Amino acid sequence: MTATTYRPTIGLEVHVQLATRTKLFCRCEARFGAPPNTLVCPVCTGQPGTLPMLNAEALRLGVIGALVLGCRVDEQLHFDRKNYFYPDLPKGYQITQWERPLAQDGQIVLDRPEGELRVTIARAHLEEDAGKVIHPEGMDVSLLDLNRAGTPLLEIVTAPELHSADEAHDLLVELRRMLRYAGVSDCDMEKGGLRCDVNVSLSASDDEALGTRTEIKNLNSFRFVAAAIAAETARQRELIEAGGRVVQATLAYDPDTDSVRALRLKQDAHDYRYFPEPDLPPFPLAAEWVLELREGLPESPTARSARYGEQLKLPPAEVETLVADKALGDYFEATLAAVEQRELAVSAHGVAAWVVNGVRHLANERKTRVTELAVSPTRLAELLALVHTGSVSSQAGKRILDALEQDGERTAEELVAELGLQQMSDPEDLAQLVSDVLQREPELVARYCEGKSGVLNALLGRAMEASGGRANPNRVRSLLEHTLDATSAPQD
Amino acid sequence: MMSAATIAGRVRAGELDPVSVTRGALKRLEERDPNIHAYLDADADAALERAEQVAEDAARGDDPGRLAGVPISLKDNIAVKGRALTAGSRILQDYHAPYHSTVVRRLLAEGAVLLGRTNLDEFAMGSSTENSAYAATTNPWDERRVPGGSSGGSAAAVAAGIVPVALGSDTGGSIRQPAALCGVTGFKPTYGSVSRHGLVAFGSSLEQIGPLAAHAEDAALVYDVIAGHDPLDPTTTPAERPSAYKTSASVEGLRVAVPEELLDETVEPRVLERVAAAIDLLGDAGAITKVVPKGRLAHVRLAVPAYYLISACEASSNLARYDGMRFGPRLEQDDLLGTYQRTRGSLFGTEVKRRILLGTFALSAGHHDAWYRKALEVRRLIADEFRALLQEFDLIAGPTSPSGAFPLGEKEDEPWAMYQCDALTAPACLAGLPSISLPCGLAKKGPYKGFPVGLQLMGRAHEDHRVLAAARAFEALRGEPERCALYGNEVAS
Numbered sequence: 001m002t003a004t005t006y007r008p009t010i011g012l013e014v015h016v017q018l019a020t021r022t023k024l025f026c027r028c029e030a031r032f033g034a035p036p037n038t039l040v041c042p043v044c045t046g047q048p049g050t051l052p053m054l055n056a057e058a059l060r061l062g063v064i065g066a067l068v069l070g071c072r073v074d075e076q077l078h079f080d081r082k083n084y085f086y087p088d089l090p091k092g093y094q095i096t097q098w099e100r101p102l103a104q105d106g107q108i109v110l111d112r113p114e115g116e117l118r119v120t121i122a123r124a125h126l127e128e129d130a131g132k133v134i135h136p137e138g139m140d141v142s143l144l145d146l147n148r149a150g151t152p153l154l155e156i157v158t159a160p161e162l163h164s165a166d167e168a169h170d171l172l173v174e175l176r177r178m179l180r181y182a183g184v185s186d187c188d189m190e191k192g193g194l195r196c197d198v199n200v201s202l203s204a205s206d207d208e209a210l211g212t213r214t215e216i217k218n219l220n221s222f223r224f225v226a227a228a229i230a231a232e233t234a235r236q237r238e239l240i241e242a243g244g245r246v247v248q249a250t251l252a253y254d255p256d257t258d259s260v261r262a263l264r265l266k267q268d269a270h271d272y273r274y275f276p277e278p279d280l281p282p283f284p285l286a287a288e289w290v291l292e293l294r295e296g297l298p299e300s301p302t303a304r305s306a307r308y309g310e311q312l313k314l315p316p317a318e319v320e321t322l323v324a325d326k327a328l329g330d331y332f333e334a335t336l337a338a339v340e341q342r343e344l345a346v347s348a349h350g351v352a353a354w355v356v357n358g359v360r361h362l363a364n365e366r367k368t369r370v371t372e373l374a375v376s377p378t379r380l381a382e383l384l385a386l387v388h389t390g391s392v393s394s395q396a397g398k399r400i401l402d403a404l405e406q407d408g409e410r411t412a413e414e415l416v417a418e419l420g421l422q423q424m425s426d427p428e429d430l431a432q433l434v435s436d437v438l439q440r441e442p443e444l445v446a447r448y449c450e451g452k453s454g455v456l457n458a459l460l461g462r463a464m465e466a467s468g469g470r471a472n473p474n475r476v477r478s479l480l481e482h483t484l485d486a487t488s489a490p491q492d
Numbered sequence: 493m494m495s496a497a498t499i500a501g502r503v504r505a506g507e508l509d510p511v512s513v514t515r516g517a518l519k520r521l522e523e524r525d526p527n528i529h530a531y532l533d534a535d536a537d538a539a540l541e542r543a544e545q546v547a548e549d550a551a552r553g554d555d556p557g558r559l560a561g562v563p564i565s566l567k568d569n570i571a572v573k574g575r576a577l578t579a580g581s582r583i584l585q586d587y588h589a590p591y592h593s594t595v596v597r598r599l600l601a602e603g604a605v606l607l608g609r610t611n612l613d614e615f616a617m618g619s620s621t622e623n624s625a626y627a628a629t630t631n632p633w634d635e636r637r638v639p640g641g642s643s644g645g646s647a648a649a650v651a652a653g654i655v656p657v658a659l660g661s662d663t664g665g666s667i668r669q670p671a672a673l674c675g676v677t678g679f680k681p682t683y684g685s686v687s688r689h690g691l692v693a694f695g696s697s698l699e700q701i702g703p704l705a706a707h708a709e710d711a712a713l714v715y716d717v718i719a720g721h722d723p724l725d726p727t728t729t730p731a732e733r734p735s736a737y738k739t740s741a742s743v744e745g746l747r748v749a750v751p752e753e754l755l756d757e758t759v760e761p762r763v764l765e766r767v768a769a770a771i772d773l774l775g776d777a778g779a780i781t782k783v784v785p786k787g788r789l790a791h792v793r794l795a796v797p798a799y800y801l802i803s804a805c806e807a808s809s810n811l812a813r814y815d816g817m818r819f820g821p822r823l824e825q826d827d828l829l830g831t832y833q834r835t836r837g838s839l840f841g842t843e844v845k846r847r848i849l850l851g852t853f854a855l856s857a858g859h860h861d862a863w864y865r866k867a868l869e870v871r872r873l874i875a876d877e878f879r880a881l882l883q884e885f886d887l888i889a890g891p892t893s894p895s896g897a898f899p900l901g902e903k904e905d906e907p908w909a910m911y912q913c914d915a916l917t918a919p920a921c922l923a924g925l926p927s928i929s930l931p932c933g934l935a936k937k938g939p940y941k942g943f944p945v946g947l948q949l950m951g952r953a954h955e956d957h958r959v960l961a962a963a964r965a966f967e968a969l970r971g972e973p974e975r976c977a978l979y980g981n982e983v984a985s
């Protein structure tokens with residue numbers, strides 16, 4: 001008899017913060033990091049007599065998010081109240097969508113090693129975020145910060161169709177990529193812009209019936225989601241194997257101990273007493289408007305990936321890098337456009353190489369985003385023009401890229417002049433350079449003459465170094481070959 | 493005292509000093525309020541300062557507005573920036589509103605002088621103003637009787653001749669019933685025509701702010717000022733609104749339904765007698781009145797339970813914010829739950845707690861469908877029946893309240909009896925219709941002998957101007973209203 005193996009079934013509830021300037025039901029800024037209680041007003045602090053006013057931009061982004069996930073958008077917008085007491089919930093209820101979510105029945109397709117995995121998006125709905133209770137260390141008080149109260153969220157719920165921590169992780173990565181592409185959310189986890197609840201249940205793999213479900217609340221990193229699923233799967237399996245029973249519960253994951261602990265059991269579950277929000281009458285969502293948004297949807301990552309590969313003929317590694325980071329891809333597109341505007345014959349591949357190897361590294365080094373670099377796509381295109389016409393070598397180009405970033409004002413051309421990085425193309429200068437290098441490196445020359453032609457690259461490197469990167473590498477290479485072949489020829 | 497329209501007209505013409513008008517109102521308040529407790533606070537300095545400002549505007553030649561120099565009192569559940577706002581509850585003791593309600597902005601823009609906060613049943617829950625945490629207001633006609641509620645303070649202030657107009661709020665009858673019991677006019681507008689921004693919420697889907705006035709004309713004037721679409725209240729409707737003040741006051745040719753369901757045996761016979769006489773008066777003036785036999789408003793008998801369920805459900809949620817965390821007193825305990833329980837348990841009154849419990853129960857899992865949803869179904873049926881009847885008729889007429897002013901304490905321990913006070917007024921709230929209560933004489937005999945009776949007129953949604961025009965016509969037919977016995981001719985002059 002073989003031991004039973006257990007298969008986890010996982011569903012995700014993801015809360016993403018919509019990229020609006022203001023909150024969902026008032027005109028306060030929805031911004032992270034402001035001093036406590038400076039982004040508040042009578043509405044979002046729940047003062048008596050105040051009423052919610054829907055932020056149209058939040059609705060628009062919510063619908064776009066739903067469309068990107070392939071959901072069917074409802075014909076009417078309905079809000080409900082979810083009632084519970086907690087100090088961070090100013091009104092004593094959260095305005096959310098319960099009975100009729102904004103959208104339903106979407107799908108995310110994951111490209112898994114074992115093949116395509118289709119995961120159903122059960123629903124997506126709008127709701128407001130709560131504030132924060134802060135417990136300052138060493139003080140016997142709790143403090144309340146309502147800056148976040150009323151921030152617009154889109155809650156996205158998947159069907160329980162995932163079966164491993166790895167699949168859940170991939171789904172989150174793809175979801176984040178799709179939402180960022182559409183400009184729906186920054187999904188910035190460090191600022192709480194994406195938070196995740198996970199449902200886990202186990203079933204014996206020869207038995208279709210799902211076991212009792214537990215929910216792990218409020219995970220704020222993809223790593224923790226995967227780790228929490230692994231920990232909870234193991235816990236449930238051990239429990240079942242020891243003859244115990246899984247109890248329905250809400251759990252929290254503790255990364256320090258890599259384990260879950262119960263927040264509350266089913267019998268203590270909240271009764272949220274949902275009912276329609278009387279302050280926000282049902283609002284029709286015109287089919288034409290939704291269609292307009294659908295038609296205006298920005299290119300999806302999948303479509304962009306296909307276009308880069310098939311149309312622009314970029315190598316797979318560069319496609320992946322450019323598509324993984326939308327900002328980088330956008331930077332590439334903008335540079336390509338600027339290059340085309342100058343009617344330069346630089347290939348898309350050439351531009352991509354500069355963006356992936358040059359710009360991306362620059363941003364990584366400076367720990368900043370490409371959108372915040374001083375080197376704009378237009379300035380990069382100016383540099384590419386100089387490289388393309390041979391005014392500077394591509395090696396010198398890298399130095400100019402650094403200089404462009406540091407300077408921020410002067411053009412590439414001005415910096416070339418200042419740094420003396422004009423490409424060395426004069427035949428006499430080059431001949432002198434090559435002859436100097438050959439004289440300094442007799443050992444390499446000897447090995448070349450022994451037939452070790454690979455040594456040529458080392459000699460080229462020495463020559464480029466000696467020229468401060470200014471020499472035209474192609475011409476140096478042919479000059480080296482020519483000279484060396486001439487010297488070694490008589491011995492044949 | 494003069495009507496609001498007269499005061500504003502004379503102030504605008506430079507014939508009347510708003511400061512003297514305000515002084516007069518404050519003097520009457522000082523003399524009469526100790527007997528009736530209509531006011532929680534007179535706010536005299538602010539009122540005089542404001543009157544001076546209106547006087548300066550007028551002197552400069554600026555038009556001081558349609559309510560120039562008119563002293564208006566507000567029920568203390570309407571926010572005025574910087575001023576106390578208690579909703580008659582200990583849980584809002586010392587709370588000051590950080591913003592102006594929309595109605596206040598509109599009144600101030602037309603030159604009104606805000607004079608005092610009037611008493612109410614706690615969070616507007618009650619029909620006698622005995623549920624205020626601060627004091628019970630009494631009826632100016634007889635201090636041993638209630639003024640009705642929950643806008644009892646506003647009704648008593650107008651009935652006592654202190655101010656010509658006051659604002660109240662009406663969730664199930666809270667403007668009209670006290671107006672009837674105090675012998676003044678009280679108007680509940682169509683749901684969505686007056687902004688609720690700044691009204692302390694009780695039953696959000698039902699309530700409206702509206703005027704209580706000595707003259708129907710003033711109710712129309714104030715309604716014109718406060719009504720209108722407000723981006724701060726998404727339930728307000730952007731519909732065009734003809735001026736109620738300028739609509740010609742006539743009932744000629746109006747088809748008036750008198751449904752038997754509103755005249756049933758629970759209504760005091762001497763009240764019915766006065767209402768019947770009033771309806772005859774409308775007929776004499778050219779209205780086509782018709783008694784509609786039982787059946788057309790079959791579900792009206794369920795209005796009270798439906799109204800109490802829906803309003804309690806909404807209240808249980810609306811009042812959750814009073815938790816002692818961000819404003820109001822906090823009765824701190826060792827843990828959070830304890831603090832919530834102590835704060836809310838001690839600072840809410842009995843009636844408020846009763847309704848929070850009722851609403852919490854009716855919304856809870858397993859009971860939601862049997863209670864809350866059922867009540868919504870009844871509400872829809874009632875609304876449909878009224879809509880159908882109003883396709884054949886222009887107005888529906890009947891009594892406002894089943895009784896007249898009853899003795900203080902009579903229904904205090906009998907919530908169900910108290911709830912029946914709303915039997916005739918709740919339907920207009922459930923259906924969202926405009927409805928007015930007009931004084932139509934004093935009961936001739938019985939337990940309410942010598943006390944005022946109210947005639948209720950209801951109209952189609954968004955036809956507030958027609959209801960108010962009919963009210964003005966009726967007032968002209970009836971002649972000067974019989975004045976408050978306490979203050980005799982002085983009030984009428």
Ligand SMILES: [Zn+2]
Nearest residue numbers: 026028041044
């Ligand atoms: Zn705000």
